[in-house]
Amino acid sequence: MQKQRERPLRVLVTGIGVISALGKNVEENHRSLVNGRAGIDNAMHFESHYASVLPFGEIKISNEVLKQELNLDGEPGYTRTCLLAVKAFEEAIKDAGLTSTELSSFDTALISASTVGGMCLTDQLYEDANLRSDGSEYLEAYGCGAHTLMLAEKYHINGFTDTINTACSSSANAIMLGARLIKAGRAKRVIVGGVDSLAKYTVNGFNALKILSESPCKPFDENRDGLNLGEAAAYLVLESEDIVGNKKVYAEIAGYGNSNDAHHPSAMSDEAVGAMISMKDAITSAGITPNQIDYINVHGTGTPNNDRVELLGISKVFGKVPPFSSTKSYTGHTLGASGAVEAIFSILSINYSEIYPSLHIETQMDGFLAAPVQSYQNNISVKYVLSNSFGFGGNCTSLVLGKVN
Structure with a gap:
């Protein structure tokens, strides 16, 4: 047997x-x-x-x-x-x-x-x-x-x-x-x-x-x-x-993915190659499908290259894009700390059933149907969050944080 x-x-x-x-x-x-x-x-x-x-x-x-x-x-x-x-x-x-x-x-x-x-x-x-x-x-x-x-x-x-x-x-x-x-x-x-x-x-x-x-x-x-x-x-x-044991548990590190497109010292590839690989690998390693992601805490730096490439990658991976926002509009880009900061913010979203909006949005990006969340949302189900962190040299990392029942 x-x-x-x-x-x-x-x-x-x-x-x-x-x-x-x-x-x-x-x-x-x-x-x-x-x-x-x-x-x-x-x-x-x-x-x-x-x-x-x-x-x-x-x-x-x-x-x-x-x-x-x-x-x-x-x-x-x-x-x-x-x-x-x-x-x-x-x-x-x-x-x-x-x-x-x-x-x-x-x-x-x-x-x-x-x-x-x-x-x-x-x-x-x-x-x-x-x-x-x-x-x-x-x-x-x-x-x-x-x-x-x-x-x-x-x-x-x-x-x-x-x-x-x-x-x-x-x-x-x-x-x-x-x-x-x-x-x-x-x-x-x-x-x-x-x-x-x-x-x-x-x-x-x-x-x-x-x-x-x-x-x-x-x-x-x-x-x-x-x-x-x-x-x-x-x-x-x-x-x-x-x-x-009986400790309080905030979330599970359910999945992760890392890639490096090596496209440019300080810019991501125009085709979002690395970003797409890291997101797909994170979702796959979590044992879920893209439609189970309830919210994406995007890398979202506010630079012309990053935001266009990231949204392109998200659109290709998900088709129907889930709610997403950039909390860097609150903290600024904290560089080496940003991945951990935003993982904690993602955990707060899971534990409090809420999504924090992107700030200062006035005009939707040309060429995309999807737009970030622009108002505070609560009393919503947030079971899985995808958190993106993309670095110089095309080093792209995505984490899936999951709710623990």
């Missing part, structure tokens, strides 16, 4: 934490989303020529206040990137009720993501690198993975650790890798997410690409003219279903 195949192990989300321009915790972020209140405005703490010229999704909390709230006064080497990471990380592990023993277990892994890392201190990095200083307290903090090492040291994490930088898909890939580790039996629990803070390094770079908007971004509007950069940190605690 042939042995019946066991059901695949499920990866469940038991804790979430986020800090963004919408608020310093999950509750504040959720309230801003429900009220349609964007966090894109003039910068208060980011020192740059462009701070007085361009709007940003800045977190309106200074480094000094963050240090005080996190009891890190006198602790050297904590860049803003590190501070934001600790803030969101602490909320996530407390939400999941993780003990110090569980954190230090070799069955617990940490996978974080960032694009700018400690280079948020662009001027200080320049001084140190060119021997114009005596060596600042940040000499070991400039690397992309410095915040991950600090988290591992601070919380005594002994298991597998890694830092991912695949541009704007970074923390979505962290979530995907974490889920795969659990499914493969390499870890019982993985804390996943990402962080990026505003930096001259990235602002000047994006400005050189001429894709920064001088007004709050309007993804999927015919007259969109670019993105707004933001900063954020977001972490999720993923646990194998066989250790969750």
Whole structure:
């Protein structure tokens, strides 16, 4: 008699934490989303020529206040990137009720993501690198993975650790890798997410690409003219279903897909090749069909190339396009943190049966019948959400987050 195949192990989300321009915790972020209140405005703490010229999704909390709230006064080497990471990380592990023993277990892994890392201190990095200083307290903090090492040291994490930088898909890939580790039996629990803070390094770079908007971004509007950069940190605690017990469970990481069309260093292929592959693979790995997706949290940066290509890919994959919107119209583009931020927003949609609209839409895009959700919707069934994160170099990642019955 042939042995019946066991059901695949499920990866469940038991804790979430986020800090963004919408608020310093999950509750504040959720309230801003429900009220349609964007966090894109003039910068208060980011020192740059462009701070007085361009709007940003800045977190309106200074480094000094963050240090005080996190009891890190006198602790050297904590860049803003590190501070934001600790803030969101602490909320996530407390939400999941993780003990110090569980954190230090070799069955617990940490996978974080960032694009700018400690280079948020662009001027200080320049001084140190060119021997114009005596060596600042940040000499070991400039690397992309410095915040991950600090988290591992601070919380005594002994298991597998890694830092991912695949541009704007970074923390979505962290979530995907974490889920795969659990499914493969390499870890019982993985804390996943990402962080990026505003930096001259990235602002000047994006400005050189001429894709920064001088007004709050309007993804999927015919007259969109670019993105707004933001900063954020977001972490999720993923646990194998066989250790969750009676814990509160927010959602399941039901599926994931990743591709790379390698079309251009900073633009997606005109035919949406990579985007379509990542979406199809995510839906297939979730064991569902496209018509079971209730909502898409799109990558939706507000640039002419991204929005046209993404909507083209969605239209080809789905035919009848489900409700979709871009929450970057609230937070700005938080780069390496965006995948985790938007995964949490997708989880909020599932848990509260609601969809948050794209903001600032005035004119529907030419050549498409589908348009983003433009008003807050609640009391609707949201069982499966597709969350897209597309990065430079055509690195495309899609996640399917599912409701847990």
